[in-house]
Amino acid sequence: MNTYSKAILTLSLSFSINFFYGQQGVVTINQAPELKALLAIKKEMNVSDSDSDRYKIQIYSGDRSGAERAKASFDASYEKIPSLLVYETPNYKVWAGNFRSRLEADRALLKIKKEFSDSFRFKPKRKERK
Numbered sequence: 001m002n003t004y005s006k007a008i009l010t011l012s013l014s015f016s017i018n019f020f021y022g023q024q025g026v027v028t029i030n031q032a033p034e035l036k037a038l039l040a041i042k043k044e045m046n047v048s049d050s051d052s053d054r055y056k057i058q059i060y061s062g063d064r065s066g067a068e069r070a071k072a073s074f075d076a077s078y079e080k081i082p083s084l085l086v087y088e089t090p091n092y093k094v095w096a097g098n099f100r101s102r103l104e105a106d107r108a109l110l111k112i113k114k115e116f117s118d119s120f121r122f123k124p125k126r127k128e129r130k
Contacts, residue, residue, distance in 0.1 A: 067092035
């Protein structure tokens with residue numbers, strides 16, 4: 001086979017490969033208009049603090065002034081983890097986070113325990129809805 005034949009064969013093979021493997025298409029997504037509203041509700045539920053299927057970390061339990069100091073100190077140190085001041089008779093408590101899994105909560109707890117040694121992970125009890 002001469003050089004000219006090899007060049008033509010190589011060129012024709014390279015063009016045919018692009019022809020067979022090159023694909024173009026258009027994707028059209030049809031969705032109900034209510035889907036956006038449902039997704040917004042779902043997103044809000046995922047970040048809700050009242051969801052008792054989530055884990056939290058308690059960093060303080062005691063009087064109000066101590067709880068406020070602990071919350072302020074926590075918020076200054078851990079900006080990405082939300083905290084909440086809760087009153088459960090007779091104590092004020094500071095809860096941190098809203099973790100989806102126990103593993104996620106335990107990882108955060110390891111970091112938090114360095115500054116708040118009495119902190120622990122827990123899962124809030126469900127509140128009955130009326």
